[in-house]
Amino acid sequence: MSTHTRRNGLPVVIASESRLGRIRRAVRRAFILSSGKPILASDVIARAFPRIIRPQDWHRWSVRRALLKEAVVIGRTRIGRGRPNLWAPTYLIGSRERNS
Numbered sequence: 001m002s003t004h005t006r007r008n009g010l011p012v013v014i015a016s017e018s019r020l021g022r023i024r025r026a027v028r029r030a031f032i033l034s035s036g037k038p039i040l041a042s043d044v045i046a047r048a049f050p051r052i053i054r055p056q057d058w059h060r061w062s063v064r065r066a067l068l069k070e071a072v073v074i075g076r077t078r079i080g081r082g083r084p085n086l087w088a089p090t091y092l093i094g095s096r097e098r099n100s
Contacts, residue, residue: 023048023066031071031089038074038086041067 004012026048030039044063045055052059071087 018069021066023062024070027063027066027070028089036092038088039071040077040080040084040086042084 004014006012023044027044030044030047034043041060041063044067045052045059048063049055049059067087071089072093073085074088074093075086076083077086
């Protein structure tokens with residue numbers, strides 16, 4: 001992880017760098033609670049941001065970034081607004097190729 005600092009000397013957090021933050025922890029916990037079933041990004045949003053009633057775009061992007069590191073898209077739901085993706089953890093998929 002590269003080190004960046006502001007002018008005042010405080011560290012800068014770069015969201016795209018690979019680290020186990022609270023959003024990736026929320027993804028892992030959502031998979032544990034699902035008992036091996038696929039999850040939706042909205043499940044992770046509810047777990048990662050419990051006080052947010054209407055999530056903004058940056059909430060969705062941070063969850064999607066974390067899901068891309070921990071899971072793969074295995075399909076889409078038949079119902080729901082915009083037919084959201086179904087995500088499965090990479091450790092259950094095995095040797096399947098990961099979507100980039």
